[in-house]
Amino acid sequence: MASTIVIKDVCKSFGKKAVLNKISLTVESGQIYGLIGPSGSGKTTLVKLIVGMDRPSEGHIHVLDTPVPNLNLLQKIGYMAQADALYTDLTGEENLAFFASLFKLNKQEQKERISYAANLVNLTPHLKKRIQDYSGGMKRRLSLAVALIQDPQVLILDEPTVGIDPELRQSIWKEIRRLKASGKTILVTTHVMDEAEKCDRLAMVRDGEILTSGTPAELKEHYNITSLEEVFLKAGGKKG
Numbered sequence: 001m002a003s004t005i006v007i008k009d010v011c012k013s014f015g016k017k018a019v020l021n022k023i024s025l026t027v028e029s030g031q032i033y034g035l036i037g038p039s040g041s042g043k044t045t046l047v048k049l050i051v052g053m054d055r056p057s058e059g060h061i062h063v064l065d066t067p068v069p070n071l072n073l074l075q076k077i078g079y080m081a082q083a084d085a086l087y088t089d090l091t092g093e094e095n096l097a098f099f100a101s102l103f104k105l106n107k108q109e110q111k112e113r114i115s116y117a118a119n120l121v122n123l124t125p126h127l128k129k130r131i132q133d134y135s136g137g138m139k140r141r142l143s144l145a146v147a148l149i150q151d152p153q154v155l156i157l158d159e160p161t162v163g164i165d166p167e168l169r170q171s172i173w174k175e176i177r178r179l180k181a182s183g184k185t186i187l188v189t190t191h192v193m194d195e196a197e198k199c200d201r202l203a204m205v206r207d208g209e210i211l212t213s214g215t216p217a218e219l220k221e222h223y224n225i226t227s228l229e230e231v232f233l234k235a236g237g238k239k240g
């Protein structure tokens, strides 16, 4: 299996504050890889390094065999940030058109991608509405559509379901699984344990370090317990 994301000995500090400490992990192609950890553990910092928005203080990151940051990689990575980065004065359709225009797509492809992405997140009937009239859940769904607009090979989703009701959460996860089935590689951060169960592999992060990693089943077996929540508590306890 080819490796899509390779992170080697990555450290990140902001001033004197060390936020990530010697993080190494590999995401194989076609996997859903979950980064799970409490608020402030460093997940978003790591995600930003992977998409090339910031640079590690130490260590290396490769995505699709290319060192990050790299301009060409932007075409291949879809990124859904934790905060919705949408133009609130524009309609849903105008937002999608704007983001589509940033990529190497001809007019016809742009049209097709906008319609595909909107449909995927059930926003087709709402495309003519301005974002300021969208609910929080609709904005999250549109952010997911934006992340998918250029049909990227790799998807990086930072807490895609935060603030989203259970029904929509299910539908977003259904979509994530469908994207995996179509060959995409997906890295998702979450602090919800039942979402962690849906990942092929997990890394549990705390205080900028990976406490443990493996498939959900492996982790539970290793710690001889039945819930990932307990794994997290046990793994965290061992560290201390």
Ligand SMILES: Nc1ncnc2c1ncn2[C@@H]1O[C@H](COP(=O)(O)OP(=O)(O)OP(=O)(O)O)[C@@H](O)[C@H]1O
Binding pocket: 014, 017, 019, 037, 038, 039, 040, 041, 042, 043, 044, 045, 046, 082, 191
């Ligand atoms: N630009 C920055 N300057 C200084 N400190 C930062 C910066 N960005 C993040 N941090 C700090 O790094 C730590 C990790 O933050 P990060 O956002 O990566 O955590 P997280 O696991 O994603 O949390 P959450 O689930 O709440 O998003 C926090 O203590 C945060 O205050």
